[in-house]
Amino acid sequence: MQLTSAEEQRIIEMLRKEDRDRIEVILRTASALLSWLADAVGLAADLYRKIRNVAGEFWQALRSLFY
Amino acid sequence: MDKRTSFLRGIFELTQSGKASDGLREILGNETAQQLETLVSHERATNPPKVAVIGKAGVGKTTTINNLFSAELKVSHALRGTSEAHHKEYGLRGGGVMHVIDMPGLGEGIAEDKVFEEIYREELPKVDVVLYVMQADERLLGEDQRIFTDVVLPAMRKGNGSGKVKQLVVGLNKVDLMEPRQWNTKLNHPEPEMADTIARRCRDITKRLAGQVPGLAAESINFYSADRRYRLDDLMITLIGAAGKAAWKLPKDTADPFELAAPEVQEFVRKWRAENQGG
Numbered sequence: 593m594q595l596t597s598a599e600e601q602r603i604i605e606m607l608r609k610e611d612r613d614r615i616e617v618i619l620r621t622a623s624a625l626l627s628w629l630a631d632a633v634g635l636a637a638d639l640y641r642k643i644r645n646v647a648g649e650f651w652q653a654l655r656s657l658f659y
Numbered sequence: 660m661d662k663r664t665s666f667l668r669g670i671f672e673l674t675q676s677g678k679a680s681d682g683l684r685e686i687l688g689n690e691t692a693q694q695l696e697t698l699v700s701h702e703r704a705t706n707p708p709k710v711a712v713i714g715k716a717g718v719g720k721t722t723t724i725n726n727l728f729s730a731e732l733k734v735s736h737a738l739r740g741t742s743e744a745h746h747k748e749y750g751l752r753g754g755g756v757m758h759v760i761d762m763p764g765l766g767e768g769i770a771e772d773k774v775f776e777e778i779y780r781e782e783l784p785k786v787d788v789v790l791y792v793m794q795a796d797e798r799l800l801g802e803d804q805r806i807f808t809d810v811v812l813p814a815m816r817k818g819n820g821s822g823k824v825k826q827l828v829v830g831l832n833k834v835d836l837m838e839p840r841q842w843n844t845k846l847n848h849p850e851p852e853m854a855d856t857i858a859r860r861c862r863d864i865t866k867r868l869a870g871q872v873p874g875l876a877a878e879s880i881n882f883y884s885a886d887r888r889y890r891l892d893d894l895m896i897t898l899i900g901a902a903g904k905a906a907w908k909l910p911k912d913t914a915d916p917f918e919l920a921a922p923e924v925q926e927f928v929r930k931w932r933a934e935n936q937g938g
Contacts, residue, residue, distance in 0.1 A: 593921070593923055594923065595924065595927055599845070599846065599924075600927065602846060602848070603846065603924060603927055603928065603931070604931065606846075607928065607931055607932070610892065611935075611936070613892035613895075613896065614892065616896055617671075617892065617895060617896060617899065618668065618671040620896065620900065620906065621671050621899065621906060621907050622667050622670040622671055622674075624902070624903065624904050624907040625674055625699075625907035627904045628904040628907060629698075631904065639691065639695060639698060642687070642691045643691065643695070
């Protein structure tokens with residue numbers, strides 16, 4: 593059975609919402625990991641500095657999104 | 660894929676699979692990526708994610724867990740003194756386990772309530788996030804309000820003052836059963852009128868619950884249907900917010916709602932995803 597153009601449009605809207613939700617899940621998960629790393633000690637503290645140096649250009653923007 | 664996207668996707672994939680992607684290795688360097696892998700694996704092995712799920716019989720706790728996390732049940736054993744409260748272990752895609760404390764709601768009987776209240780007080784302070792599942796129906800709120808006020812919130816506030824309890828999420832399940840029941844089975848989605856009604860009535864329930872239960876934040880309440888896999892991503896986002904810095908450890912493989920749609924819809928979705936999401 594064929595989909596009508598109205599049905600296709602509805603499905604695309606649902607998929608676009610799914611995309612936005614998944615991006616938010618990714619951003620929030622990455623932000624949580626990086627915040628957790630910032631609090632960790634020993635190896636994590638050293639690792640945190642290395643990652644922050646490498647990914648410095650978007651590090652602050654990411655951390656400030658949610659925490 | 661630009662460097663920023665590659666980094667974020669790489670970090671996310673690392674939290675789910677335990678493995679650093681090629682893109683993340685390229686950005687961080689092999690040695691740093693390896694250290695990050697080791698640290699993530701060690702943390703998940705020694706301090707696995709812990710979720711408590713509370714709700715009365717029939718509200719859909721098990722379906723919620725299965726469709727929200729798509730994790731495989733490995734072990735389940737009854738908590739002491741009761742055959743209805745269980746400690747379950749779910750295997751994670753990247754290795755390790757997630758602990759789920761599956762607890763019934765109160766109100767089944769005075770003797771049972773005392774046992775369950777004790778378990779709540781013992782277990783809730785230990786978990787990363789508490790998901791309280793209830794049916795999205797205004798008529799059922801009275802007993803749940805009492806449980807929040809008298810048992811759940813005091814148990815979670817141990818050493819946490821009297822403010823909002825951040826780790827608590829309330830899931831209003833079974834919105835697909837709300838009237839007017841206009842569920843489009845071909846798309847597996849509510850018709851617009853039903854979607855509007857669901858959103859409006861759940862906003863009312865949220866306002867009422869948050870207003871009458873001190874410590875419960877409106878942003879901690881979300882609505883969904885576990886059976887229909889409707890708004891599972893929304894509920895996941897709420898859980899991530901509640902779990903705070905431990906949120907990265909939670910599995911995030913919500914079940915695909917389009918798998919329940921008609922074959923021609925699934926085919927359309929498959930093509931759209933291949934063209935727009937790289938598969």
